[in-house]
Amino acid sequence: MKAAVLTGINTLGIDHLPTPVAAPGEVLVRIRAAALNHRDVWIKTGQYAGLKFPIVPGSDGAGEVCDTGPGVDRDWIGREVIINPGLDWGHQEKAQELRFSILGLPKDGTLAEYVHVPVSQIALKPGHLSWEEAAALPLAGLTAYRALFSRARLEAHEKILITGIGAGTALFALQFALAVGAIPFVTSSSPEKLARARQMGARHGVLYTSGNWAKDFGDHYGPFDVVIDSAGGPGFAELVDLCAPGGRLVFFGATRGNSGDMPLRKIFWRQISLLGSTMGSPSDFDAMVKLVSTKGIHPTISQVFPLEKVADAFELLEEGRQFGKVVVSV
Numbered sequence: 001m002k003a004a005v006l007t008g009i010n011t012l013g014i015d016h017l018p019t020p021v022a023a024p025g026e027v028l029v030r031i032r033a034a035a036l037n038h039r040d041v042w043i044k045t046g047q048y049a050g051l052k053f054p055i056v057p058g059s060d061g062a063g064e065v066c067d068t069g070p071g072v073d074r075d076w077i078g079r080e081v082i083i084n085p086g087l088d089w090g091h092q093e094k095a096q097e098l099r100f101s102i103l104g105l106p107k108d109g110t111l112a113e114y115v116h117v118p119v120s121q122i123a124l125k126p127g128h129l130s131w132e133e134a135a136a137l138p139l140a141g142l143t144a145y146r147a148l149f150s151r152a153r154l155e156a157h158e159k160i161l162i163t164g165i166g167a168g169t170a171l172f173a174l175q176f177a178l179a180v181g182a183i184p185f186v187t188s189s190s191p192e193k194l195a196r197a198r199q200m201g202a203r204h205g206v207l208y209t210s211g212n213w214a215k216d217f218g219d220h221y222g223p224f225d226v227v228i229d230s231a232g233g234p235g236f237a238e239l240v241d242l243c244a245p246g247g248r249l250v251f252f253g254a255t256r257g258n259s260g261d262m263p264l265r266k267i268f269w270r271q272i273s274l275l276g277s278t279m280g281s282p283s284d285f286d287a288m289v290k291l292v293s294t295k296g297i298h299p300t301i302s303q304v305f306p307l308e309k310v311a312d313a314f315e316l317l318e319e320g321r322q323f324g325k326v327v328v329s330v
C-alpha cells in the first residue's frame with residue numbers, strides 16, 4: 001500500500017509498505033481521507049515523547065471496512081466508518097489508563113491506504129459528512145467535546161472564550177458551543193480568521209498579538225464563565241483574569257510552552273477551576289458523534305491535499321496558516 005512515512009525527524013516521504021492485515025478483534029479500513037493534527041507536527045519535528053521511526057503518522061481517518069479479523073462480525077465489511085484514535089482509554093471516565101496511546105505513534109496511523117484498528121475504535125460515519133469532513137472530525141472533535149462538556153460542563157447562555165481560533169480543536173469548540181446555545185468569543189493572530197469566526201457565530205474576537213489585549217477585551221466583553229486554551233505559554237496567566245468568579249479554565253495543549261508565574265491568590269480567591277484535559281473517553285467520542293449528527297455540524301476544512309502532497313499539508317499547519325482542519329485525501 002501507499003503511505004506517508006516518517007523515517008526520521010523532518011524526513012517525510014511517500015513509500016510502499018506491505019498492506020496490513022486485521023488481527024483478532026480488529027478491522028482493516030480502506031482509508032478515503034485522513035486529517036492532520038498539531039500532534040503530527042510535533043512528531044515530525046521531533047518534539048513528541050516516545051518517537052520511533054519509521055512511522056506512518058496520522059490519527060484521523062475515515063474509510064470503508066474492507067476486512068475483519070477473527071472474532072469480528074463480517075457484517076462490518078463495506079460499512080463507512082470513522083476511527084476513534086484514542087486507543088486503550090480504559091474503564092474510567094475521569095482519566096485514561098497508563099497504557100492509553102494515540103493512533104499514529106507508536107502504532108502506524110492513517111496517512112496510508114489501509115489501517116488496522118480494534119473494532120471498538122470505529123463508529124459509523126455520520127451520513128451528512130463527506131469523506132473529508134468525516135476524516136476531520138475524530139481527534140479534534142473529541143478533544144473539544146471533552147474539554148467543553150465533560151470537563152468545563154459548559155451550559156447554554158454561558159460566555160466562553162476560545163483562544164487561537166485557527167486551530168482545528170478551537171473551531172470545533174466554537175461550533176459545539178454554538179450548538180448548545182453558549183455565547184462564544186474568540187482570539188486569533190489573524191484579522192481574517194477573526195472575521196471568519198464572527199461569520200460562524202462568534203460574538204466578538206480579538207487579536208492576541210496586540211499588546212494588553214486581555215485587559216481591554218476583558219473590560220469590554222468579560223468576564224467569561226469558561227475559557228478554553230491550547231496555547232499555554234506566558235499568556236496563560238492572563239486568562240485567569242478573564243475568568244468570572246467560579247469560572248473554569250480548561251487547557252489541553254501547550255503550543256507556546258509552559259506558562260509563566262501563575263497568579264495563585266487570584267485563582268483561589270475567585271474560586272477558579274484549572275482543568276487539564278486530554279482527548280476523551282469512548283463515551284465522550286460517542287456523545288461527540290451524536291452531537292455532530294443531531295445538530296448537522298460540518299467540520300471546518302482549511303484545505304485538502306492529495307497523499308502525494310502530504311509535505312505541503314504539514315507545511316500549512318507548521319506555519320499556522322490554516323483555518324480549521326488540514327485534510328489529506330487518500
Ligand SMILES: NC(=O)c1ccc[n+]([C@@H]2O[C@H](COP(=O)([O-])OP(=O)(O)OC[C@H]3O[C@@H](n4cnc5c(N)ncnc54)[C@H](OP(=O)(O)O)[C@@H]3O)[C@@H](O)[C@H]2O)c1
Nearest residue numbers: 038164165166167168169188189230231252253255278279
Ligand atoms: N491533549 C490533547 O488531547 C490534545 C488534543 C488536541 C490538540 N492538542 C494540542 O492543542 C494544540 C492545538 O492543536 P491543534 O491540532 O488544534 O492545532 P493547530 O490546528 O495546528 O492550530 C494551532 C493554532 O494555535 C494557535 N496559537 C498559536 N499561538 C497562540 C497563542 N499565543 N495564543 C492563542 N492561540 C495560539 C494559532 O491560532 P490562530 O491561527 O488563530 O492564531 C494556531 O492556528 C497543540 O499544542 C496540540 O498538541 C492536545
